[in-house]
Amino acid sequence: xxxxxxxxxxxxxxxxxxxxxxxxxxxxxxxxxxxxxxxxxxxxxxxxxxxxxxxxxxxxxxxxxxxxxxxxxxxxxxxxxxxxxxxxxxxxxxxxxxxxxxxxxxxxxxxxxxxxxxxxxxxxxxxxxxxxxxxxxxxxxxxxxxxxxxxxxxxxxxxxxxxxxxxxxxxxxxxxxxxxxxxxxxxxxxxxxxxxxxxxxxxxxxxxxxxxxxxxxxxxxxxxxxxxxxxxxxxxxxxxxxxxxxxxxxxxxxxxxxxxxxxxxxxxxxxxxxxxxxxxxxxxxxxxxxxxxxxxxxxxxxxxxxxxxxxxxxxxxxxxxxxxxxxx
Amino acid sequence: xxxxxxxxxxxxxxxxxxxxxxxxxxxxxxxxxxxxxxxxxxxxxxxxxxxxxxxxxxxxxxxxxxxxxxxxxxxxxxxxxxxxxxxxxxxxxxxxxxxxxxxxxxxxxxxxxxxxxxxxxxxxxxxxxxxxxxxxxxxxxxxxxxxxxxxxxxxxxxxxxxxxxxxxxxxxxxxxxxxxxxxxxxxxxxxxxxxxxxxxxxxxxxxxxxxxxxxxxxxxxxxxxxxxxxxxxxxxxxxxxxxxxxxxxxxxxxxxxxxxxxxxxxxxxxxxxxxxxxxxxxxxxxxxxxxxxxxxxxxxxxxxxxxxxxxxxxxxxxxxxxxxxx
Numbered sequence: 001x002x003x004x005x006x007x008x009x010x011x012x013x014x015x016x017x018x019x020x021x022x023x024x025x026x027x028x029x030x031x032x033x034x035x036x037x038x039x040x041x042x043x044x045x046x047x048x049x050x051x052x053x054x055x056x057x058x059x060x061x062x063x064x065x066x067x068x069x070x071x072x073x074x075x076x077x078x079x080x081x082x083x084x085x086x087x088x089x090x091x092x093x094x095x096x097x098x099x100x101x102x103x104x105x106x107x108x109x110x111x112x113x114x115x116x117x118x119x120x121x122x123x124x125x126x127x128x129x130x131x132x133x134x135x136x137x138x139x140x141x142x143x144x145x146x147x148x149x150x151x152x153x154x155x156x157x158x159x160x161x162x163x164x165x166x167x168x169x170x171x172x173x174x175x176x177x178x179x180x181x182x183x184x185x186x187x188x189x190x191x192x193x194x195x196x197x198x199x200x201x202x203x204x205x206x207x208x209x210x211x212x213x214x215x216x217x218x219x220x221x222x223x224x225x226x227x228x229x230x231x232x233x234x235x236x237x238x239x240x241x242x243x244x245x246x247x248x249x250x251x252x253x254x255x256x257x258x259x260x261x262x263x264x265x266x267x268x269x270x271x272x273x274x275x276x277x278x279x280x281x282x283x284x285x286x287x288x289x290x291x292x293x294x295x296x297x298x299x300x301x302x303x304x305x306x307x308x309x310x311x312x313x314x315x316x317x318x319x320x321x322x323x324x325x326x327x328x
Numbered sequence: 329x330x331x332x333x334x335x336x337x338x339x340x341x342x343x344x345x346x347x348x349x350x351x352x353x354x355x356x357x358x359x360x361x362x363x364x365x366x367x368x369x370x371x372x373x374x375x376x377x378x379x380x381x382x383x384x385x386x387x388x389x390x391x392x393x394x395x396x397x398x399x400x401x402x403x404x405x406x407x408x409x410x411x412x413x414x415x416x417x418x419x420x421x422x423x424x425x426x427x428x429x430x431x432x433x434x435x436x437x438x439x440x441x442x443x444x445x446x447x448x449x450x451x452x453x454x455x456x457x458x459x460x461x462x463x464x465x466x467x468x469x470x471x472x473x474x475x476x477x478x479x480x481x482x483x484x485x486x487x488x489x490x491x492x493x494x495x496x497x498x499x500x501x502x503x504x505x506x507x508x509x510x511x512x513x514x515x516x517x518x519x520x521x522x523x524x525x526x527x528x529x530x531x532x533x534x535x536x537x538x539x540x541x542x543x544x545x546x547x548x549x550x551x552x553x554x555x556x557x558x559x560x561x562x563x564x565x566x567x568x569x570x571x572x573x574x575x576x577x578x579x580x581x582x583x584x585x586x587x588x589x590x591x592x593x594x595x596x597x598x599x600x601x602x603x604x605x606x607x608x609x610x611x612x613x614x615x616x617x618x619x620x621x622x623x624x625x626x627x628x629x630x631x632x633x634x635x636x637x638x639x640x641x642x643x644x645x646x647x648x649x650x651x652x653x654x
Binding site: 128143268312316324 | 635
């Protein structure tokens with residue numbers, strides 16, 4: 001109650017006023033700046049080298065595309081726990097259908113993502129099942145589908161022996177104007193999502209997540225908006241799987257595992273509320289970059305790579321906690 | 329305070345009453361049907377196979393009891409699988425120094441403490457349970473990998489391998505005996521004890537419970553602590569069955585525990601569910617797995633089928649929920 005009253009009361013301090021109005025944008029910016037400064041100071045010059053920053057973008061591009069999808073779902077008040085296995089499934093479909101040619105293989109991988117997304121979306125939107133349990137079950141199905149396709153192993157060629165063409169792996173490691181080509185794919189995906197948020201269906205994401213009942217009363221097609229959100233998320237994850245295969249040169253049924261926690265961490269560091277209805281694209285982009293710098297930083301201060309997951313677990317809990325404080 | 333029995337169901341006709349009774353005990357019905365299907369397959373009904381189902385599924389069964397108590401409070405515990413991994417690693421590392429008994433006690437208490445931290449975060453902040461336990465999943469799995477240096481920890485102690493190999497009365501592995509004892513204790517606790525009834529109360533309506541004097545935060549913390557305790561005991565059994573502390577073990581076990589709880593008729597909305605039907609839910613999963621094994625279904629396909637079973641359980645639960653709301 002006190003908090004609610006404080007929100008309405010006139011605020012004298014101009015800084016407090018700016019913070020209260022723009023905290024959703026300022027928080028991820030602040031966090032990002034603090035992490036970058038920490039990395040720059042602690043690394044004795046090893047951080048701000050072109051090679052290191054380029055490497056950050058190589059990693060960031062894959063996560064960046066997937067985090068955009070998670071962001072869309074989180075705005076609707078949902079969550080997608082199948083992002084990681086969708087990445088794996090897409091990478092596995094892509095490599096194993098290489099015999100058909102690159103373009104059909106890309107199309108099949110994206111179609112695989114779309115099927116996962118429509119399944120998630122249909123169960124959440126039509127049957128109103130809790131998103132975390134639906135996407136957990138679908139994630140299990142996608143994972144075992146990826147295992148069935150490759151018989152559990154990582155593959156670098158199709159069953160008929162067709163290897164990944166050199167053009168694909170070059171795409172995954174090439175630079176254009178000094179930046180990874182894949183990071184332009186990320187920029188393109190950002191552009192598409194910004195555009196999507198301005199379409200009719202995209203604009204409805206926020207009211208659906210913010211107040212579903214009000215959205216229904218205002219004749220917003222809640223069911224369709226939800227369905228599309230999950231479909232978009234899984235297709236973006238499938239794009240992430242393609243980028244992974246191009247970068248690493250393989251299709252791997254466990255490739256996507258780290259991206260589940262990462263994509264959620266990026267979105268919540270970006271200030272989006274898991275209760276839906278709020279969050280910015282800029283925040284999610286900064287969240288992705290923050291995570292990249294953070295893993296750089298943990299390496300620099302000598303935290304074992306096996307602890308990365310634990311660090312991310314702590315980061316997720318802390319970030320969501322900060323976001324709930326801000327919401328009050 | 330909500331009750332868990334069907335006293336509120338009208339049951340207008342005898343047929344409707346039978347229908348309600350069957351709906352309430354879907355897990356038992358499913359178990360009987362699966363046993364009938366299984367009995368047509370050679371070796372399914374043999375003592376050896378039943379014992380092996382119990383052997384594999386008593387670990388899941390322990391997790392399912394902990395999961396049930398969390399689900400009663402309308403929460404969820406996604407960290408259980410990684411807690412099994414962490415617990416087995418801690419056990420493996422401590423056995424040479426502390427002996428099996430000491431190592432087991434420390435491992436179980438440590439995992440219970442992790443559960444308690446989840447509970448504290450759920451009870452005292454606005455964080456959704458799935459995100460708290462997802463974060464804990466990351467933390468436990470990172471710790472397990474780091475402590476074990478990303479390799480399995482070999483446990484060469486005869487007492488540990490005894491846990492895996494001892495069979496009571498020709499059919500019950502030690503794990504199953506633990507599971508049954510814990511089931512009976514928890515069933516009495518949930519059904520008869522005041523604090524046990526609190527779990528149903530706060531899942532039914534947290535605000536109403538608060539007003540009527542139920543210590544909501546204490547009960548929430550207790551629920552996640554019990555889930556951690558169950559995961560700790562499951563970790564010991566897991567390590568006993570395999571003879572190793574496995575930092576990547578237990579992956580996906582929470583999924584099966586949740587599936588068992590939902591097959592047992594619990595609602596993710598909280599306030600509804602029983603130990604007996606949850607145990608039946610665990611055995612349903614065990615029978616499905618055994619039937620698939622015996623019919624030669626490849627391992628990777630079983631993951632798909634488990635995912636579909638979980639989805640079906642959720643969908644059926646939701647249909648029941650929507651019908652009772654009408």
